[in-house]
Amino acid sequence: MERAAVVAGLGGWVPPTIVTNDQLAGVLDTSDEWIRRRTGIRERRWVSPGQSTGDLAVEAGRRALSSAGLEDVDAVVLATSSPDRHCPATAPEVATRLGLGPVPAFDVAAVCTGFVYALATGAGMVALGAARSVLVIGADAFSTLLAPDDRSTRVIFGDGGGAVVLRTGSPTEPGALTGLNLGSDGSLSDLIEVPAGGSRQRSTGLPAKTEDTYFTMQGQAVYAQAVRRMAESVKETARRTGWDPAEIDRFVLHQANARILEAVARRLGLPPERFLSNIEVRGNTVAASIPLALADGVASGELRPGHKVVLAGFGGGLTWGSMALVWPRLAPPATASAEPAVASAGADPGPP
Incomplete structure (x- = not known):
């Protein structure tokens, strides 16, 4: 019998510290109106001092396991580009803290496409019979990588974790995952990067420049690539799944920017209300953005059993990817925060 990886549980969590646009405007050359108009973001959550990506991953993973009615799984795959340490990977400690025993656990680094890459990895383990169940987590504390005075990045990113449990089915x-499409283009790797801290910089023997230790992004070029690559990937996944894009009920894309979501909808010629968005209150949570949007969508009723769904991500590398599923009936996940919020991509992101 052919095996497939089936979504059996879902969970999300964001840290309690809310950072509003007005708070950022108090320390940066910006305003609530400027941020909303350019990004659609009103607030985001950031980790507190001493809180890490691993903490976000553990809580999201715990909620996904509870949703699936499981206490253990056969493997853990953690998508993150802000690990607790450069070495070792964060996933083994997450697995231990969740009480999962000596299961295989490892990190996947594909920045904002990380969750899709991690899903593909977990699904492959299930399809090969290497695991009956896999906990796939996307988590990032990206606020720790942002330059304190860089308004172009500091206003965009939030912290959080989201997770799903995959089982054999x-x-x-x-809930069966299908239509996988992945891609990358390393010739454009400098569009999204943290220049210092890796072996290339460290091998020079020279101290890193302070500005090179923070995240940088070439916004206009990234915007164009994100719209193009996600739209193309969605079309290819729909083709491989045998779906007409017009019959897909919900698109859950990486929550990079409200304008990007709207542009992808226009490029596909589809109604923006089919594109779930929680970016107004989450910001860009990197690898956590897709599972958090799923969790918020279920909590709000925007995502329902029987919906045809396509997930798609785009991130540094450059990397992109997508896959499809018919949304299953799951035990209700604990909400990521007290007020889950999902709107269509066509919602007003703020003053013009």
């Missing part, structure tokens, strides 16, 4: 049942 049939390719024809709700």
Whole structure:
């Protein structure tokens, strides 16, 4: 019998510290109106001192396991580009803190496409029979990588974790992942990067420039690539799944920017209300953005059993990817925060 990886549990969590646009405007050359108009973001959550990506991953993973009605799994795959340490990977400690025992656990680094890459990895383990169940987590504390005075990045990113549990099942049942499409273009790797801290910089023997230790992004070029690559990937996944894009009920894309979501909808010629968005209150949570949007969408009722869904991400590398599923009936996940919020991509992101 052909095996498939089936979504069996879902969970998300964001740290309690809320950072509003007005708070950022108090220390940066910006305003609430400027941030909303350019990004659609009103507030985001940031980790507190001493809180890490691993903490976000543990809480999201715990909620996903509870949703699936499981206490253990056969493997853990953690998508993150802000690990607790450069070495070792964060996933083994997450697995231990969740009480999962000596299961295989490892990190996947594909920045904002990380969750899709991690899903593909977990699904492959299930399809090969290497695991009956896999906990796939996307978590990032990206606020720790942002330059304190850089308004172009500091206003965009939030912290959080989201997770799903995959189990062995049939390719024809709700929740089965299908239509995988992945890609990359390393010739454009400098569009999204943290220049210092890796072996290339450290091998020079020279101290890193302070500005090179923070995240940088070439916004206009990234915007164009994100719109193009996600739209193309969605089309390819729909083709491989045998779906007409017009019949897909919900698109859950990486929550990079409200304008990017709207542009992808226009490029596909589809109604913006089919594109779930929680960016107004989450910001760009990197690898956590897709599973957090799923969790918020279920909590708000915007995502329902039977919906045809396509997930798509785009991030540094450059990397991109997408896959499809019919949304299954799950035990209600604990909400990521007290007020889950999902709107369509067509919602007003702020004053013009």
